[in-house]
Amino acid sequence: MNELGNKTLSVTEAIQSRRTIFNFKLEKPAREEIEEVLAFGIWAPNHRLTEPWRFTIIGEKKKLILAGRYREIQIEKVIEHANEQQQTSVGQKGYDKFMSKPVIVAVSYIKSGNNFEQREDYAATCCAIQNIQLAAWSHGIGMQWSTGPITREKETHTLIGINYEEEEIIGFLYTGYPAEIPKARRKLFSELFRVTA
Numbered sequence: 001m002n003e004l005g006n007k008t009l010s011v012t013e014a015i016q017s018r019r020t021i022f023n024f025k026l027e028k029p030a031r032e033e034i035e036e037v038l039a040f041g042i043w044a045p046n047h048r049l050t051e052p053w054r055f056t057i058i059g060e061k062k063k064l065i066l067a068g069r070y071r072e073i074q075i076e077k078v079i080e081h082a083n084e085q086q087q088t089s090v091g092q093k094g095y096d097k098f099m100s101k102p103v104i105v106a107v108s109y110i111k112s113g114n115n116f117e118q119r120e121d122y123a124a125t126c127c128a129i130q131n132i133q134l135a136a137w138s139h140g141i142g143m144q145w146s147t148g149p150i151t152r153e154k155e156t157h158t159l160i161g162i163n164y165e166e167e168e169i170i171g172f173l174y175t176g177y178p179a180e181i182p183k184a185r186r187k188l189f190s191e192l193f194r195v196t197a
């Protein structure tokens with residue numbers, strides 16, 4: 001069941017109603033459904049058909065290791081002004097937060113060609129991510145696209161089998177059934193729109 005009840009969402013309904021989800025229900029979407037939704041990524045536009053995108057579902061063993069690193073990162077952020085007890089508590093909150101994401105998918109792109117070509121492949125993979133977010137939403141699955149420090153570390157790439165020199169993680173998609181849907185926040189389109197002569 002999706003956001004608008006048990007019916008198919010039109011593309012425009014999905015675009016407008018999709019929200020980034022931070023809090024998930026405990027129940028995990030089935031692996032087949034996650035794969036079905038990820039497969040919509042490959043239909044994104046991409047210049048020269050380089051198909052630069054790669055999708056990695058992070059398994060439970062690697063998730064536990066990453067949660068440990070997430071704990072350390074949260075502690076590193078406060079280490080200068082927090083005492084030991086506060087650091088432990090901040091670290092534990094971070095660990096629990098990471099572990100509360102039912103499924104984690106890393107979306108990466110192959111870095112080939114010159115700078116401009118890499119920018120285009122990065123852009124195409126961002127389009128793939130939005131395809132995936134919209135497809136997921138129409139299945140009643142929510143996502144948070146995250147680019148936190150853990151997604152950028154070389155160790156993260158290596159841990160999940162990505163060659164850091166050749167391929168870069170664009171983000172993690174924290175994935176699951178929404179427990180809470182945040183309110184939409186946007187400027188008015190009329191404030192952002194111009195027509196030139």
Ligand SMILES: Cc1cc2nc3c(=O)[nH]c(=O)nc-3n(C[C@H](O)[C@H](O)[C@H](O)COP(=O)(O)O)c2cc1C
Nearest residue numbers: 018019020021144145146147148171182183184185
């Ligand atoms: C490239 C990119 C990176 C993002 N990284 C984060 C992130 O690290 N942490 C986070 O909370 N949200 C992240 N988001 C999600 C935005 O916070 C979210 O899209 C924004 O608040 C608007 O909310 P909406 O998606 O519900 O419209 C990211 C979104 C994009 C496109």
